[in-house]
Amino acid sequence: MAVGVQVGRQTRVGMSGNEAVAYAVKQSNVDVVAAYPITPQTIIVERIAEYVNNGELNAACVAVESEHSALSACIGASLTGARVFTATSSQGLALMWEILWIASAMRTPIVMALANRALSAPINIHCSHDDAYAVRDAGWIQFFAEDVQEAYDLTIQAFRIAEDERVLFPVIVNLDGFILSHGVEALYVLDDESVNAFLPPRKPINTIDVEKPMTYGPLVLYDYYMEFKRAQAEAFNNSYPAILGILQEYSKLSGRNYAPIKTYGMEDAEAALVVLGSSAGTARFVARRLREQGKKVGVVSLTLYRPFPRDELARVLRRVKSVVVMDRSYSFGSPGAQLFMDVASALYDEKERPLLVNAVYGLGGRDFTAEQAEMAFRIALETARSGEVKERQVWLGVR
Amino acid sequence: MSSLLSWRDLGIGCVISEPGNSVQYKTGDWRAHRPVIDQTKCIKCLLCWVYCPEPAITRHNDDRVEINYDYCKGCGICANECPVKAIKMVSEGV
DSSP, rough: OOSSEEEEEEEEEEEHHHHHHHHHHTTTOSSSEEEOOOOHHHHHHHHHHHHHEEEEEEEEOOOOOHHHHHHHHHHHHTTTOOOOEEEHHHHHHHHHHHHHHHHHTTOOOOOOEEEEESSSSSSSSSSOOOHHHHTSSSSOOEEEEESHHHHHHHHHHHHHHHSSTTTOOOOEEEEEETTTTTTTEEEOOOHHHHHHHHHHHOOOOOOTTTSSBBBBSSOOOOTTHHHHHHHHHHHHHHHHHHHHHHHHHHHHSSSSOOOOOEEEEEOOSSSEEEETTHHHHHHHHHHHHHHHTTTOOOEEEEEEEEOOHHHHHHHHHHHHHHEEEEEEETTTSSSSOOHHHHHHHHHHSSSOOEEEEEEEEEGOOOOHHHHHHHHHHHHHHHHHHSSSOOOSSEESSSO | TTSSSSGGGGGGOOOOTTTTTGGSSSSSSOEEEEEETTTTTTTOHHHHHHSSSOOOOEEEETTEEEEEEEOOOOOOOOHHHOTTTOOOEEOOOO
């Protein structure tokens, strides 16, 4: 049991994002953990190993020689019907890449904590969203935590979502490297009984069974590959209502509101930022200050990144005059960075739609400061006033 | 094509729940050249039967061999291995 201040059935504790994720994994009664150490994720798996060693968690920790093997082991474990967890960052996720697609296509529930870190080169250990973006097409559900509380809450929800028979897809919970993975914050943790009630033991289908042999991952050529992908696409899109329902159920249980997107000031905003991850708090802090000065600004942050909450986003953004989409990454040669392209696509079909600017910021752990957020809002406000996009893409906080 | 299933009929994760059903998957149409055995030259040494990777060569009780064209992919190994050149690879045409 967590040491902290008892508040109703929850306990207020201080934990880093990594510790909070590990605690959530422990409470989720995971069966198999296969991971390879990489900064800034390492502490998650270290803590889980301690829980297992102390007898607090009955799980198999599989030592592997690489992330490629880690995820491969996770797929095998998931096929046996186990509850499975892994964690990685940046280069580690890059090494998992080919297996990510297999995990999704084979419909193996796996939960992965991804402590977001910039991809090399130059080598860096701090936060960018390159890693998460680079696997957006692989068929994993992806959440972004804004703070340590969300990293904890989303991890528990991720197991329930991944294993739901209406879903059966692997889930990534993103937490900004160092900012959240190592930042210690106060959070509320649920009691074990509440987690157990929310997350009963997995009820697997098509499990590996020597008495009932089946073929997993067969060769599928031009006669069926397309039908197979069509079925996978349908299943992935159909997971959306199930995800919504589970977020709502957890919101009731925890008293903390979970939905695909979060909005601030959007009821009357003329200029807005769209952000992912820990930057949302900074953006809202500055938005509040600007709203006190009478500026009609707002913030939209995405908790759910894949499946992309297109309709919700279009609904809150279509009447805004100008939006700056904030990307903690860069997509070489693309019409914009990754989130920008998604937001632009989401808005294209709307009769009314805002002028869009893309801001690249915070790469490799560069601080996202209030000044940068204010600069982004000023760009949005000026674009809204003039009705003209001066620069389609800007870099914030670069010399 | 009409006998093929729609995407709506596929199982979750493309798991094949019935073991050993690869025999239903005929690979003969991959073939560009078909091996043809000249039975008058064949000495029944069975090297083709041993080497066929598929295996798509049927061995009869009297050690006579026959190509199973449902599965033969036309790799030509049998023709290459035959010590008496009794197997010829013949173009399937267009």
